[in-house]
Every structure is written in C-alpha cells, then in structure tokens.
Amino acid sequence: MSKMSKSQAVLQSEKITVDFSGFKAIKNLDFQVKPNTVHFVIGPNGAGKTTLLDVICGKSKASEGKLTFKNKYDLTKMTEYGIVHKGISRKFQAPSIFSKLTVFENLEIAMKQKKSLSGILFAKLKKDNKKKIDDMLNLIGLSEEQDKKAGSLAHGQKQWLEIAMVLMQEPDLVLLDEPIAGMTKTERMKTGELITQIAKDRAVLIVEHDMDFVKEYADVVTVMHEGQLLREGSMEEVQNDPQVRQVYLGRKVEAHA
DSSP states (O other): OOOOOTTSOSEEEEEEEEEETTEEEEEEEEEEEOTTOEEEEEOSTTSSHHHHHHHHHTSSOOSEEEEEETTTEEGGGSOHHHHHHHTEEEEOSSOOOOTTSBHHHHHHHHSSOOOOHHHHHHSOOOHHHHHHHHHHHHHHTOGGGTTSBGGGSOHHHHHHHHHHHHHTTOOSEEEEESTTTTOOHHHHHHHHHHHHHHTTTSEEEEEOOOHHHHHHHOSEEEEEETTEEEEEEOHHHHHTOHHHIIIIITHHHHHHO
C-alpha cells in the first residue's frame, strides 16, 4: 500500500452527480475520506448511501463530477476491475464466500495475485504467502477454524472471513455495507474492534444504520439526505446538529445523547 499523510484525502469527490433516468440519487456531492480513519456514512433510506459506494467501486457511473483516488486516479473513468487493482475493495452486506472450500483456501484464493482458481489451489504455497494468511487468520480470530468448510461457520465468522478476503487484496480503501447486520452483541463488538484494527493501515468507509455502533467506532460521520451531504464531523457534532435531528435522527439521538 502507498503511504499518505493523515492530512491528505485518500478519496475526494467534486460535485459528483448520479442520475438514474431523471432521478438524481446523488446531487453535486463534495466528499472526502482521509487515510487511517473509520468513516461512517449514515442517513435515511433513499439518502444515496449505497449509491455512493456503488460509484466509488465502479458499479454505478457518475453523470457529472470527478472522484479522485490517491490524488491521481479519476474513478469515474475506470472499470470495476481497474478500481480494485488500484486499491479499493468492497464487502457487500451478504457474505460471498466459497462455502465448500476451507477458511484457509478462501483466503488463499483472495490473495492479491494473478493466478487462476485451479492454479492457486494446486500450486505450492510460498512461505511468505502462508505467513500473510496465518496473520490474517489471527486478526479475524479464525485460526482454529482454518481447516473448516467456510459454509459451516457462524454468521459473524462468515462476515469476518469476507472482510479478511477483502483485506488480502491489500487495499488502501475498504468499503463495508452494513457489516454488523444480523450479528449478536458479542459479534458486533468484535467487528468494531476488527474495523478499528484494520483502519491503522488503511481507510475504512462504512454505510451503517445502527447508531450505537457508529457512536462507538466512528472517527468521522457523514450524514446524507436526498443525495446530498447534510452534515459531517464527529458523532457528537453530528448528533447535536438541529438539522440532522429534524431530518433523520430525531428521538434516537436525544435518547443516546
């Protein structure tokens, strides 16, 4: 991964607009993500949160504006594959793992390398690559489960495995879509600790609805409303903003303030 100073933006959007046949899901959005931060995007349904992730990873295309990654790549002009190759990886809400392969094999396949699936499975694993996988297993707490079929894991463990698969690509920016959905309280806490740990080496951008989780683990919170940036700052700044209370958080914020 390339090293950037904390003051630089790893991702910068300038007047991004996403138009779906006349419906503007995002309107003139100016937005940035700093390195080594846990950055949450929140807002009511239809605010444009998931569309923002789609544009960043190339799944959807901006109709106007510029989206710059690491101060040199305009993501609006790149393919999904090209964006991954430059250092952005996304985990969707539903886990997409290879259920019939072991936990270890899933991480081996996800490793950043140009090989076919069969080539990876039957090639002799290099010592340094094995260490990378062992370190990742330790990070997500699945060392003891490494020889288990991934399909047999608990829900939270599957989510951690997929986060690890994303990390094996060595991204500078990780995109997570509701990473704690369906988790137990213990699993949610472990996920928060994992996110904090991985943000030491990269930026993590998360779409989330659970305000308690956001409050606990956010460095920066962006509130979106009707495709636009409504407010950005710390969770305390966001939850004390009268306009945010009015359009989205309301009594929830008052209860947790």
